[in-house]
Amino acid sequence: MTPLSTTLLAFSMSTDAFAAAIGKGAAVDHPRFREALRTGLIFGVVEGLTPLIGWALGLGAARHIAAWDHWIVFILLLILGGRMILGGLSTPDGAGDAPAPRRQAWWLVAATAVITSIDALTVGIGLAFIEVNILLTALAIGAATTLMATLGVLLGRRLGVLVGQRAEVLGGVVLIGIGTTILVDHLGLW
Structure with missing residues (x-):
């Protein structure tokens, strides 16, 4: 792979993390x-490791994962996004003035990072078929994702002020949108 194709791959792999970070x-x-950098680093590390794992899985698992990865991502993001939407909508009327959390639990950020990086696992499997420096490629994917997720959190901060107490609903809608986009793309409905 050329440096340009590695860069393009890295940033294309970071788009899901960017949207989720918003x-x-x-x-x-x-x-x-x-806090934005912490979230970016969690997303970046996970997104950088998953192509390595996929590459290591090799040819045998490629058919099984590629056939179902889009459904797995869709269902997991639907559940996580639905949970966020319900949490945002279930705020009692009197509790609407309660402050938003100062930071999200690391396990919730990590779970979102893992869910949004399942496609990178499949990309890693695909990279096993071509001559590529997998360590350099995984590092590029992790760095691009760290940058984009950090920027996403900072951009989301601005959106949170505009959205107010329903920001969690927006986050859930974004996650469901990512899952739906992945599903529609893999089913060839675009």
């Missing part, structure tokens, strides 16, 4: 750069 940033009360 929702994360919108659901947190004024996340600071440190």
Whole structure:
């Protein structure tokens, strides 16, 4: 792979994390750069590791994962996004003035990162078929995702001010949108 194709691959793999990070940033009360970077690093590390795992799985698992990855991602994002929407809508009328959390639990950020990186696992399997420096490619994917997810949280912070107490609903809608886009894309409905 050329440096340009590696860069394009890296940034295309980061788009799901970017969109999910926007929702994360919108659901947190004024996340600071440190919180945005923490979220970006979690997404980046996970997104950088999954192509390595996929590459290691090799040819045998490729058919099984490629056949179902889009359904797995869709269902997981639907559940996680639905949970966020229900949480945002179930706020009692009197509790609407309660402040948003200062930061999200690391396990929730990590779960979202794992869910949005399942496609990178499949890409890693595909990379096993071509001559590629998998370590350099995985590093590029992780770095691009760290950058894009950090920017996503910071952008989501601005959106959170506009959306107000329903920011968690926005985050859930974004996650469901990502899952639906992945499903529609893999089913060839575009």
